[in-house]
Amino acid sequence: MTSALLDPERQFLGCLMQLPLTHARRVLTGMCPGDLADPTASFVLHLAIRAVANDQRPAPVVLFEHAQEIAERPRASRLREVALWLADVYQAAPAAPVEHAAYLKAVVLKAAWRRAVAEHAHRLLQAASESATGELHELLDDTTAVDDLWSRYQAARNPNSVSARLEVAA
Template identity: 40%
Template sequence: MDSPGPFDAENQFLGSVLWSDLPGARALMAGMRPGDFARPMAAHVAHLAMQVMAEGQPPGPALLFDQAVRTGQARGEHRATWLSRELADLYGNAAGAVHGPRFKAAVLEHAYRRAAVRYARRLLQAADHADPAGIAARLDERGEVDALAARYRAAAGPDALDPPDIVRPAGRQPATTRREAA
């Protein structure tokens, strides 16, 4: 996987969190999950931030690094060096805490798109190999996609582009022929 640039949404969002005081960081991280991030290191940093904030501390780079060392999440020189560089890059390249909400919406939009791709792949696999009941069951397994769409809309606010429906429930599919419409 290609390494993202320093100004991609995930890096900028996490940098915004690192620049925030505790109330600001809590507001930014509200509703976020480590699984919302595409890069494992970004997910790890988000998890560390959540742990530090749960202890009532602002998620500054030094506190996240200390948390990782204290809890054994940065064992060994290589991991500790990798994490310290990641935190320094996130902090140093961030546009600032004020832009956090914008980047949060972008992170959630990308997470929504990845969830939609996973959902589509499961549907495709079911269409190729499952009986009709199996396909119908897969159509109903859209909880992750719907939850991410709702979190994206909440983060993006009233100016957000609504994520499109992936598949409408069977009762709401538009009729394709006059006979079906009647």
């Protein structure tokens, strides 16, 4: 069994690669490459956002083409890894990607929010023992990243709300 079957990030990207442009644009609304924990998945999301911004469907061949374009030096082994990753994820994607993509987006954003909360808590814990009181107070109040992810997660959970009707960032 492939690990793509059990990984929400890979399942999300597998669905995304099967969507028509209009659906892909809607699903990518509020998504950022940094939302994904896996570096390859993050890179592929970057490629998908780039493709959709260029009015291209995020099909595997389009994503691979974009990977080739942005590679500093064509590294055959790395590009081969990306190609195999794309094929594996595309093949393991759930049937009915339109129905699954929105749900998986919310799952991915919830995980990203939880990671952001954990990172913020870690910074606070470290600052509590190492930083000046003023710096600790500023860090305590700096929840911008966490709040942003929470808003995007809520919008993904409720795609018909007014705040969820944004455009994908290029």
